[in-house]
C-alpha cells in the first residue's frame with residue numbers, strides 16, 4: 001500500500017485532480033478509483049468535463065494539480081506516448097486511424113509502440129519473417145476478435161464508423177492495453193452493433209483481464225455492462241454507485257432531467 005491505496009486492487013487512482021482553461025473549471029477536484037478487471041462508466045451532460053478528464057489522464061493535457069496513479073506509477077504530467085507504452089490507452093469519439101493503411105496494417109502497426117518490440121523500418125518489408133510473422137498472426141487474431149476479418153484488407157475510409165471504432169479497439173489490444181479509456185464506443189453505431197461492442201468489452205475483461213473506463217451517453221446500454229458509475233457535472237464528481245443506484249439518484253435525475 002502506498003499513500004493509503006491498495007494498488008494491487010486498483011489499476012487507476014485519480015486524486016484531487018484539477019484542469020482549468022482560463023476561467024473554465026473543466027476538471028475541478030476529481031477523485032476516482034478503477035479496480036483491476038472492472039468496467040466503470042463515466043457519465044454526465046455535455047460539457048461536464050469527461051473528455052478533459054480522459055485527456056489529462058492519458059497525458060494530452062497537463063493537470064494543474066492532483067495525482068494520477070496508474071498500475072502503481074504516478075503518471076501525472078507524463079507524455080502521452082509514455083503513458084500509452086505503460087498500457088493506458090484511450091480511444092477517441094472519432095477514431096484515429098492511418099487513412100492510407102489497411103485495417104490489417106493499422107492493427108499490425110500498433111505493435112511498434114510496444115515496449116521491447118523493435119520492428120520499425122522492417123515492418124512491411126520483412127513481414128513474413130520470424131517475429132513479424134508472429135506479430136502478423138497476432139494482429140489477425142485481434143481483427144478476428146473484433147469481427148473485422150472480412151474488411152481487413154480495406155482502407156478506413158471504406159469501412160463504417162462502427163467498424164472504425166472496432167479497428168481502433170483492435171489497435172489498442174495489439175498495443176497490449178491494460179486499461180482502456182473508451183470515449184463513447186457506441187456513438188453513431190446502431191443498437192445491435194453497440195451491444196456487440198459492449199459484449200466484446202465484457203469478454204476482454206473476463207478472458208483477458210482487461211480494465212475499462214468508459215464515457216457513454218447511451219445509458220440504456222452502458223448500465224447493462226458496468227460494475228460502477230461515476231457521474232460528472234460542472235467538472236466535479238457529483239454522484240457514484242452501482243448503475244441501479246445511480247439511475248435512481250435524485251441528484252443525477254435532476255442533472256439529466258431538471259437541467
Ligand SMILES: Nc1ncnc2c1ncn2[C@@H]1O[C@H](COP(=O)(O)OP(=O)(O)OP(=O)(O)O)[C@@H](O)[C@H]1O
Nearest residue numbers: 021024025026044045046047048049050051052053
Ligand atoms: N482545450 C480546451 N480549451 C478551452 N476549454 C475547453 C477545452 N477543452 C474543453 N474545454 C471546456 O471544458 C469544459 C468541459 O468540456 P469536456 O469536453 O471535457 O466535457 P464533456 O463532458 O466531455 O462533454 P461532451 O459529453 O459533450 O463530450 C467545457 O466547458 C469545454 O468547453
